[in-house]
Amino acid sequence: MRFPYWRIGVFIAAAVWPMLWLYQALGDLLGPDPGKVLVDRLGLGTLVLLLITLSMTPMQKLTGWAGWIAVRRQLGLWCFAYVVLHLCSYMAFILGFDWSQLAVELRKRPYIIVGALGFLGLLALAVTSNRYSQSRLGSRWKKLHRLVYVILGLGLLHMLWIVRADLEEWAIYAFVGAVLLVLRIPPVMRRIPRLLAKKQVLREKRN
Numbered sequence: 001m002r003f004p005y006w007r008i009g010v011f012i013a014a015a016v017w018p019m020l021w022l023y024q025a026l027g028d029l030l031g032p033d034p035g036k037v038l039v040d041r042l043g044l045g046t047l048v049l050l051l052i053t054l055s056m057t058p059m060q061k062l063t064g065w066a067g068w069i070a071v072r073r074q075l076g077l078w079c080f081a082y083v084v085l086h087l088c089s090y091m092a093f094i095l096g097f098d099w100s101q102l103a104v105e106l107r108k109r110p111y112i113i114v115g116a117l118g119f120l121g122l123l124a125l126a127v128t129s130n131r132y133s134q135s136r137l138g139s140r141w142k143k144l145h146r147l148v149y150v151i152l153g154l155g156l157l158h159m160l161w162i163v164r165a166d167l168e169e170w171a172i173y174a175f176v177g178a179v180l181l182v183l184r185i186p187p188v189m190r191r192i193p194r195l196l197a198k199k200q201v202l203r204e205k206r207n
Contacts, residue, residue, distance in 0.1 A: 003067045010071045014078040017045060018085050025093075035093025040162075042086035043115075046122075047155045049079040051176055054148065058183040073129055080126040083119050111161035118154035121147050149184075152177050 001007070021041050024030050030037040056072040059065075095101050106112055125145055127133070134141045156174050163170050 003070045006067050007071055007074065010074060014049070014075070014081075018042060018082065025089075035089065039086060039089045039093060042082055042089055043159070046079055046082040046086055047159060047173060049075060049082055050148070050152055050155060051173065051180065053079055054152065054177075054180045054184070058180065061183075076129060077126060080122045083122050087119060111158050114154050114161065115158045118151050118158060121151040121154065125151075149181060152181075 021030075021038050025034040025038040028034055053072060053075040056068045056075065059068040091097055095105070125148060128137065128141065128144060137144065156170070156177060159173065160167075160170055
């Protein structure tokens with residue numbers, strides 16, 4: 001396995017946060033409504049991990065280091081793990097496992113439907129993230145995994161609907177997402193190594 005310490009470090013970094021938040025929620029350390037805070041943090045963690053996962057290819061292009069790509073699948077799976085925990089914490093702390101309240105919640109908070117669509121998209125990507133699915137689907141695998149862009153849009157819409165009154169933080173995530181999407185455009189991705197090579201040549205000439 002390549003980059004074992006790097007992979008382990010990423011694993012530990014991704015695993016520690018939900019455990020810490022759950023400990024704080026169960027210990028009443030997250031304020032008067034710890035369940036809601038936990039749900040919100042796991043949802044935000046899902047979005048952040050999705051953005052980090054999407055940044056791996058541009059980072060590899062910018063630095064030439066293969067380690068970024070080596071952890072891309074792991075980060076994608078952690079993103080799915082976070083959204084599962086987000087959903088479970090919502091059912092436990094908000095619904096109290098009272099399914100009769102779900103219909104009421106859907107009427108009051110239709111952004112839940114948007115979040116559910118994002119969850120289904122991440123589920124599809126997680127299930128097909130293995131090598132077997134990659135070889136089985138062939139060229140369709142890449143087309144399926146372009147669904148990540150739709151999922152990002154759904155995640156941002158879900159968050160926007162929730163934070164309506166405070167758009168500053170949301171705008172930061174939306175801006176980062178927009179930059180990452182622009183960097184994924186093939187002509188832009190092809191241009192990045194050329195620009196870096198020109199800068200390197202200019203540096204060498206100055207030295």
